Amino acid sequence: MTKTKWVGMDVTRIDAKDKVRGALKYMSDLSLPNMIHGAVLRSKHPHALIKKIDTKRAKELDGVVTVLTHEDVPGLNGFGIAIPDQPVLCGDKVRYMGDAVALVGAESKETAERALELIEVEYEPLPLVSDPEQAMLESSPLVHETGNIHNHVKIERGDVEAAFKEAHVVVENTYSTPRQMHAFLEPESGVATIDEDKNITIWCGGQHPYRDQLQVARALGMNPRKIRIVNTPAGGAFGGKDEITLQIYLALLVLHTGRPAKIVISREESVVAGMKRHPMKIYMKTAASADGTILANQARVVSDTGAYASLGGPVIGFAIEHSCGAYRVENVDLEGFCVYTNNCVAGAFRGFGANQVTFAVETQLDMIAEKLGMGKLDIRKKNALRKGDIAALGHKMEASVGLMRTLEAAENSRLWQIREELKAKPSAPHKKRGIGIACAFQGCGLGKGLPDYGAATIELLPNGQFAIGISCPEIGQGNTTAFVQIAADYIKCSIDDIVMLSGDTGHTLDSGTSTASRSIYTGGNALKLAAENLHDAISTVAAEILSVPGNDIDIRYESAVSKSCPEKTVSFKTIAEFVKKKGKTIKSEGHFLWPVSETELEGYVGIPHLLYSYITQIALVEVNTLTGETEVVEAVSVPDPGKAINPQGVEGQSEGGVVMGMGYALTEDTIIEEGITLTRNFSTYILPTSLDMPHKIDTIIAEELEPSGPFGAKGIGEAVCVPISPAITNAIYDAVGVWMKQIPATAERVYTALKNKEVS
Amino acid sequence: MTFGFIRPGTIREAIEFLSEHKDNSRIVAGATDVMVQMRSAKPAEEKPLWLVDITSIPKLSYVNLENGIVRIGAMTTHRDVARSAVIHDVAPFLADACLSVGSPQIRTRGTIGGNIVNASPAADSLPPLTALSARLRLISRKGSRDVALEEFFKGPYKTIIEPDEILEEVYFQAPEQSSCCAFLKLGRRESLAIARLSVAVLLDVDESGKISKASIAPGACLPMPGRITPAEEALTGKTPDEETVNLAAQEVGAEMIRVSGVRWSTEYKKPVACALTKRAIWKALGVDED
């Protein structure tokens, strides 16, 4: 691999100082002169027909500038990444409590909120469906006229029934997983303006500015070029800002009033209206031979996507792809349903369907190991995917596969080595300790059949610095810092000479999403191509300045050099000044298209993947047998991100991921009963706090370089939060002998499981 | 919602104002409960509400011990109660309870007076104050009155305080030097956790090792603060051993069901309330298992 000056270093995040000082302006901090404040009227019922909407009284309220309904949506009244089935403003029917019915713009936020109270909506409530399995029945009320099953995936290979017959062990269980909330610190918010030519600019946290642009343009019936979207910086996203949030409302307000507008929604509104992780019910039957080889896996997964599709279709596909874990399994029978209900919409969320099925399959694996008297780490090593293996969907692992490397590093970790010693010393006699381990892989990129592409730009600025542009937004994960490091090494300059432009359709080309563990790999590869083109342009100018032929130029650190006459050099700075004097610029572009798996699964898009990140995680827990409370005492996280562009950044992702996966395993669930959200804010939705974090999280980076990646990098943003959840529940079993098949494994559930065990 | 805001500088000023705006004013101390409640209140065109901010009244924040009586000013924050040398000396379980409230931010703003008047069944300062048989001093233009803490509550979030009254202080007899105490809380996480269950235990052990006096006050499982007499009786006069302590703990669970009935969460809460009480009794007696 190329020697690097910046890549692989713990470079300080480029946004660190401003964030620490509080100087960085998030979307909710922005305000524009003469702006109005928007507020959205949400549904009063989880499922109802709209009979009448009367905005007269609201319009008459002093300070109200505009009240908009479905009649005021000039273009397509719908949005949705996969299919636009979610109305911008509902006209005839509402399908969940977060549905938007009207939009107010007023001189103040308070007036806008009061106006919402004055809008009279007549509803005719409909019977609702809140259980996805019931929604699949013929007799169920229809959420959409097209039927409640939005997507169905079925993949079979080999012969599972034969394998079940010949197997030494078969385990069969049903699992269920919660509706986790992204809980980004900054609730959905943004501002927008419009100019005399009706060009609209929208600043709103998001994850794919060009797709936001398309969705806004479609709803407004406008040329996308007239709409500029700025997504960076977002105060956290985790997939929850991948879909449209407020962009279209902001656009409608400025379009109809000609004035700038701002909307910031409350946490409570965000909880009711915003995206969640798909709750899934997973039936799984797994067979193994006496030596622990997995012979077959059968899974049936029902996923609750709520009232609208968003990315529910691809999520169920992704779940099926990952439902056998990062293991070789020759016989599979995998079926998934993505189902509409009148619950909160579920969409993209860090892990994208892998979290749910990994919890199931990693528990199955531990049960098998238990029955065989086999080590928990050994059974994973035995079945771990290696390069060249055929994975569950029948696709070949063609790219780098680092699972074994992560398992070996996990085995050598301090926690694993002294686990028995640590387990023997609980902090009180009524507390029991246990250790759990789990693995995962995580497809990077959008997968086969979806165009996955990204561009980068580099411009030599008059002062000799370089402006680089990538539209994948900075959502807090630190990709802009990694881009700066990658760019500096490709361009061969100092990181201090890079100016980063991010997430803005006005200043960057389309680089795709900041999702799917894809932005570093995409942006990095695009930067590589852009840097090559840049070097060509620089060489041409350098040759002119040095009076040597064009092909005689070599690019060195911060300068161009004549190959034949090395004392002839010219700095990038001088080149920049020279170009400026001539009234010219040096700008380059790089356009990168993702490689894809050779395997094609007919009828499906988004699966399988070519590249995966791999990870092994270990948890040491302590269970209070009197209360059922579980504490994660220590954790080890061993990710394979390919090359770690910024090891500290990987550690940050890893630690945050562990805590997010811990919340998923132990406490977090958005509870919706009969369509009504009961956990409306953070007093009842139980996110872990700093005091709940493990006392120690060790991240050991196990790099398996990916030849097609920038400096060998893949992606790691998602995998880090996945296997820790079953590692924790497996550790609970190790501690007190109960399998937790439903997460979150709350104190109450663990306690009940313990009681039931005593009885039986 | 429209509201007026006033910040009186003295108690006198405050009670004058309150008596004139009885039916549309609300006292604000640390505002950690008031703000939350205002945020979820529906905007309405009713009479504007006056927020009477008493944080500028200098004489309401103190902890002192005189003639065996501990007095805590209503405006004393949880942080200051938790740090008070007097409280650590005479009633450390009250310090523990105040230290378990919310987070550092909440403890720095939230006051013990607000905790009492808000009357949440899960308020953390109430079990130890109940166990201490604390009394309250209320003041209005008409004069002042004293009430026992246990008589102050009418139900969840309901008290007998009049709209023109200010809680001035909470006070209690300092327990004997020979006494011991403990507070334990079960929440859903380590901080920013509302109690799902809590229990305060105050015991007096005589020279022979017998429990001569016992106060047991659970939190979050009764509609309002109260002591569990049968549990206390199970301990009084006994030398604490496994069986006695278990018996007392069982009484707490039984009382919880007697008062609140059986609910979906009872199957969990009852045995856990017993376990928590047991541990609290042992902790008070110096056998700390955590």
Ligand SMILES: Cc1cc2nc3c(=O)[nH]c(=O)nc-3n(C[C@H](O)[C@H](O)[C@H](O)COP(=O)(O)OP(=O)(O)OC[C@H]3O[C@@H](n4cnc5c(N)ncnc54)[C@H](O)[C@@H]3O)c2cc1C
């Ligand atoms: C994030 C968060 C976490 C929390 N965690 C906990 C917790 O773990 N445990 C817990 O017990 N509580 C908790 N609370 C609740 C709250 O912080 C406490 O009840 C606190 O003690 C209230 O005090 P305050 O000074 O903020 O009261 P305020 O909000 O100012 O007032 C509360 C009520 O008391 C009245 N009042 C206040 N002072 C007086 C007075 N002197 N005379 C007459 N009436 C008065 C007010 O009118 C109001 O009705 C939490 C709150 C938040 C927001």
